[in-house]
Amino acid sequence: MDESTGLTERFEEHRSHLRSVSYRMLGSLSEAEDAVQEAWLRLNRSDTGDVENLGGWLTTVVSRICLNMLRSRESRREDAMEAYPTERVVGREDTVDPEQEAILADSVGLALLVLLDRLAPAERLAFVLHDLFAVPFDEIAPMIERTPAATRQLASRARRRVKGAPAVPDADLTRQRRVVDAFLAATRGGNFDALVALLDPDVALRADKAVGPTPAPLLISGAVTVARGAMAAVQRAQSTQPALVNGTVGLAMAPRGRLFLVLAFTLEDGLITGIDVIAEPERLRELDLAVLDV
Template identity: 70%
Template sequence: MDEPRSLIERFEEARPHLRAVAYRMLGSLSEADDALQETWLRVSRADTTGVENLTGWLTTVVGRVCLNMLRARQSRREDPFEMQAPGRSAGQEEADDPEQEALMADSVGLALLVVLDTLTPAERLAFVLHDMFAVPFDEIAPMIERTPAAARQLASRARRRVKGGTPAPDADPARRRRVVDAFLAATRGGNFEALVALLHPDVVLRADAMVVPSPEPIVVRGAVAVARGAMAAMGRARFTGAALVDGAAGLAMAPRGRLFLVLTFAVTDDGLISAVDVIADPEQLRRVDIAVLDA
């Protein structure tokens, strides 16, 4: 009786670390918790008497579980999320705890989760385990049935994707980043006056027909009208974060780390937003390049 109880205690001690690994692998708290449950089932049936570094061993076990879940997800070719994502129903949304999900996404970086979702399961495993949790390639390689050199190559490819391509020319990228961050903060905080102050009086917002959805693309003109529209979407802003969108600072909305829509901005020399483009059409989103903004 002592040995199982000791294993349970040690597993619980490692749980925050394992949950962090699983969340970065899967981009969803509910799926991460499912992965931990499956990991415990495997661990409870295994002989761990010869395991010297239990946390390291548990990391590889949860990595294998997540890899299988990613491969299953890929083979299912999941349907796009509805706008109320991450919950598919009121009951599911309550169970998933969207507030906690949003806080977790913020702590990791929503743009990073979006980019990770574009990687193959093997690339994601190699990058997450090595670059984020310092697991040696010698231990990663058997999990994906590759050589250590091939695992290193997968992580390198993923790293390049995370960093993105050459940023688009911008006279003052830091100013654009400040404006984008301020727009998001005002929207999340429901600060209507601050939002209007960021917008040019003649600002134009264009949203494709998939954003609402509607029969035709939407065009909204004027600072007050655009700000009102942003306030109406305040609840969705918790799943939105700053990202490099086609090389320039923008916003990406990604419940459970899966890209749903992006916002791009035109900013005047005096730091006002003169245009906002909102893209939700899946075909267009596939052509958008998303990368992580430098801190």
């Protein structure tokens, strides 16, 4: 086995971990793959003969790459959907399977990706590496040029923003979650009758104009009418997950980890009596979103 083959095999042993770190940092599978490939290129250009812990070395490298990508994204926020430019490796796919990304996002939690996207780059790195991958603060600190104590504070602040606080008791959240989960399952599965059964006969749905396709806010009412509208959003429902929305259970739709719209529900006696579909950027920014643990 030559040296090049051995290095490739050692890198492949860590690829899955590096992609997991990168995806949670960036919220985009294509960007995560780019970060991992850049880490591979840097490994090939580096002398790692004295490196005892290659996995730790690679995690540091890919984390710094992701941090630079996040900072670049912050400076050109209007172009955040564009992939980060990097060299390509022979055999690297230029497109990412949307189904593969949806599966990965579902396993991570879209609500978490949305909330991470709201953190500053240094906060995001500190939280992801420490809370999700158990990297010690003294190893994270040099990556963001902070002291371990300051890095701990960044992670703590990020944790508070991500976790949030429910506005109702856990028992009520559990009941809300049961109804919202059923709504999402019926929408994803195209089960019209199950969806109608969850809606109050006089349910009202309000959607702001950014939802489209109408140029003005939309108001529809009645279980059958609202259910028909939901059936038209089956594809969108694939990139939707439950989240805490202003302290109660709602749904966040976030293709590629970027918040697109939110559904806030009003429930009475186990039935949905109101749905507010929010997509206007200024309204989305005002929402208090958090990961749902119940």
